Amino acid sequence: MTYDALLLVSFGGPESPADVLPFLRNVTRGRGVPEDRLTEVAEHYYHFGGVSPINEWCRKLVDALEQDFAANGVNLPIYWGNRNWPPMLVEAVQRMAGDGVKRALAFTTSAYGSYSSCRQYLEDLAAARAAVGSKAPAIDKIRHFFDHPGFIHPFADNLRDAAGRVADSERGATRVLFTAHSIPDAMNDVSGPDGARYTDQVAEASELVMEQSGVDLPYDIVWQSRSGPPESPWLGPDINDHLKQLAAEGVRTVVVSPVGFLSDHIEVLWDLDTEAQQTAAELGMTLHRAGTPGLDSRVVTMVRELVTERTDDAPIRRLGKLPLWAPGDDGCCPARRPAGLGR
Ligand SMILES: CC1=C(CCC(=O)O)c2cc3nc(cc4[nH]c(cc5[nH]c(cc1n2)c(C)c5CCC(=O)O)c(CCC(=O)O)c4C)C(CCC(=O)O)=C3C
Numbered sequence: 001m002t003y004d005a006l007l008l009v010s011f012g013g014p015e016s017p018a019d020v021l022p023f024l025r026n027v028t029r030g031r032g033v034p035e036d037r038l039t040e041v042a043e044h045y046y047h048f049g050g051v052s053p054i055n056e057w058c059r060k061l062v063d064a065l066e067q068d069f070a071a072n073g074v075n076l077p078i079y080w081g082n083r084n085w086p087p088m089l090v091e092a093v094q095r096m097a098g099d100g101v102k103r104a105l106a107f108t109t110s111a112y113g114s115y116s117s118c119r120q121y122l123e124d125l126a127a128a129r130a131a132v133g134s135k136a137p138a139i140d141k142i143r144h145f146f147d148h149p150g151f152i153h154p155f156a157d158n159l160r161d162a163a164g165r166v167a168d169s170e171r172g173a174t175r176v177l178f179t180a181h182s183i184p185d186a187m188n189d190v191s192g193p194d195g196a197r198y199t200d201q202v203a204e205a206s207e208l209v210m211e212q213s214g215v216d217l218p219y220d221i222v223w224q225s226r227s228g229p230p231e232s233p234w235l236g237p238d239i240n241d242h243l244k245q246l247a248a249e250g251v252r253t254v255v256v257s258p259v260g261f262l263s264d265h266i267e268v269l270w271d272l273d274t275e276a277q278q279t280a281a282e283l284g285m286t287l288h289r290a291g292t293p294g295l296d297s298r299v300v301t302m303v304r305e306l307v308t309e310r311t312d313d314a315p316i317r318r319l320g321k322l323p324l325w326a327p328g329d330d331g332c333c334p335a336r337r338p339a340g341l342g343r
């Protein structure tokens, strides 16, 4: 297939305190998230001056990709648009249309399947194209990349570094924790062609990171940042509950790898580095947080390879075994947000 642009699609995040509440209203519009949850989450952002690192990371990723594409003969202009905060997707699609782009590839910053991490981005792309009208380019979303070496290897190196900070005498009381964003059980149940693909992909990525890191410690998979009411079932155990459980079992040190997140955002800075750190401290445990890939050069190479996979039929590089399916196929997550989420 011939493409004439790459579109970076991300979540968006506030860049000043005044942005925080309008951003949160964009995120939660029509989602039934209670008002007190919004006020609570706003505080997490204010704690960091109202600035999420996500937009600045996207800007730097675009710069790095432009340099990498130029150096490797990939002749595609790069555009960037977000779901929830400027630069918005519709503006990016508008600019592409104005520049005469006919067909673009979209790289979304979420590595996994599920309504929230994949299908919702497809809906956003469709809505932006509809708003722009007949001049809007066709846009094809790049596949899930949870098992691409450019995703797994930086996590593995960062895990090895963090585990290296554990004293030899503590290793017998140490656990590795992989953490990803919790979603409602009902959403996971319909993720992918035959359900539960989100949890399957997180499990496979965790296993691959563990294997590639060479770290010889037991590990568990935990979930973070849930936002539904307590009576509606979301993926668990929550990382904070699990820390309590581990403390009761005699574990004194945890090494936490945020395998659900390609870069640091508020979920990493608040939910892990602030909240989970505090839980660990209260339990007398030590928590070493392993880094996200962020701007690792292998992430940049990965995006280029995901592009040339589509433009030049370059080989598909992946370490996992789960079946792949093309997002947008009938076999992908249901087009509408699953009902019955309990709020
Ligand atoms: C699977 C998943 C990812 C990973 C995929 C991806 O990367 O896209 C993700 C990413 C992110 N989520 C983010 C922020 C928020 N998510 C919320 C709410 C929700 N997330 C959900 C799921 C996910 N979220 C769900 C099921 C909800 C409930 C409401 C709904 O069903 O839609 C809320 C509302 C308040 C709250 O309920 O907590 C906020 C503020 C940010 C930006 C962080 C920053 O600013 O640095 C990022 C990257």
Ligand SMILES: [Fe+2]
Residues within 6 Å of the ligand: 181
């Ligand atoms: Fe979220």
